[in-house]
Amino acid sequence: MNSNNPIIDNIANPHELERMYREEPDAFKKSFTYAWEQNSNSPVLGVWYQRLYFQDKIRTEKAPLLQKDFITMGILAILAGITTRILFHYVDDNTIAPINIVFGILLFMAIYFVTNHVPNKKVLYTLASSFLISGIFLNLLPVELTDSIILVYIHLPIFLWVVVGLAFTGNEHGRGSTRLAYLKFNGEFAILYACMAISGMLLTGLTMQLFKFVGMDISEFYFENVVIFGAAALALVAVYLVSRNLKLAKNIAPYIAKIFSPLVLVTLLVYLITVMVVGKNPFLDRDFLLSFNGVLLAVLAVTIFSITESGKDEKKTISDYMNVALIILALIIDSVALSAIVFRLSSYGISPNRLAVLGVNILIWANLVVIMLSYLRFLQNKTGPLAIQDAVTKYLPVYGLWAAFVTFTFPLFFN
Structure with missing residues (x-):
């Protein structure tokens, strides 16, 4: 030796x-x-x-592939920043609607996914036509804040988000596992982008202060030419990092899900008890009904985020029971909201806002019921966790179709 x-x-x-x-x-x-x-x-x-x-x-x-990915990301990030800056110029002049800015980000995100995994022609044509038709239709509408156009501004990003999901899943858009991967991607993207945005805000504050020391106020110039460009470009950087399996976001996401689920559950219970004590009535108070729906959407988002980050472990954990409790509370909230919306429709007549809220509440209620039934079968050892995740993912196209319906038909029906 x-x-x-x-x-x-x-x-x-x-x-x-x-x-x-x-x-x-x-x-x-x-x-x-x-x-x-x-x-x-x-x-x-x-x-x-x-x-x-x-x-x-x-x-x-993988060095050559990594280099190619990096170059692609860099080019698309620059194009996203430039496009967003140009769109902001026309928004600032009141020439186009502010919601046009989403095209400067979501379009290039879709292009990034397509360039990395080229789908078949049917998917490519669907993606191209969705963005093209959306952009043309949006800019044919008058730049005014009527109820139906405000609904377009709310639902168009949801529709385009589903379209980006099609670009992400590509030829496997029908598989639940790829849709689940897209939901996970969104959670990790949000975490990473938030971290980079906070760093960007600190840099912005430092830069402003340094120039103030020499008697220069560059706030307007910096916001229009650096912040807007950087916000759009950073989105592509975050997409690249998450796609390259950055461990930061992937390691943090499950812990955030485990921490936020009980916090949201406790907060929601306190909120509902307070509502009953104060005597707020969603049947008569329109603003309270809107806030009630906002709470519902937040609970749905947290529940879905928690489910997507739960993994494929067959063993039941406290998080599963937390999710069930959240779903039950969400169903209660949604049932009350649906009753209030039906009451307002019968009392005050049809309006675009009431129809839109009614439609999305019905979709959420049905989605929650499907998830709840899947969870109950899982807790009874009749199915595995994949059944729960499938119950979440198969509803993505439904939300996209509803968002498309509101976006493209409401301005025609309600002038």
Whole structure:
């Protein structure tokens, strides 16, 4: 044995090799290089070689692809920033509606997904026509804030979000697993983008203050030419990082889901008790009914986020029971909201706002029922967690179709 090399000395002692690696991985790698050169036929060292350098080999093999992805992201990020800045100029002049700015981000996100995994022509034509028709239709509408046009401004981003989901899933848009991956992507994207946005705000504040020290106010120029451009470009950077399996967002997302579910549950219980004590009536108070629906959407979002981050573990956890409790409360809220909307329709007549809220509440109620039934079967050991996730993902196109219906028909029916 070579007493100068601890790895060769302990080549027959796997426990000691593992201890050495865990205590000083860098020193272990240095010693391993010499040991491998002297004993490249050793099966033990062969296993260690793959363990130490497997990821390095993958990165080396994927280097050209990584470079291509990075260049694609850089080009699309710059184009997204420039497009958003141009759109903002026309928005500032009241030439076009402010909601046009979503095209400067969502369009290039869709292009990024398509360039990485080119789908078939049917999907490509659907994507292109969806963005083109949406852009033309939106800008044919008058730039005014009537009820039906406000509904377009609310529902168009939802429709385009589903269209971006089609670009993400590509040829596998019918599979629940790929739709689930898109939902997970959105959660991780939101976390990462929020972190970068906070950093950007700190940089903006520092920059403003530095220029104020020399007597210059650059706030308007900086916002119009740096903040707007950067906000759009950062979206593409976040898409790239999440797509490249950045561990930060992926590691944080499950913990956020586990923390927020009980917090939202407790907050919602306190809120509902307070509502009953105060005596607020969603049947008569329009603003309260809107806030009630806002709470419902928030609960639905948290529940779906928690389900998508729960993984495929067959074992029941406290998070599953939290999700069930959240779904039950959401169903109660939605049932009250539906009753209030029907009451207002029968009392005050049909309006675009009431029809839109009625439609989305019916969709959410049906979605919650399907998720609830899947969860009950899971808790009774009749199905696995995949059935719950399928109950969530199969509703994505339904929301997209409803958003498209409101966007493209309400301005025609309600002038």
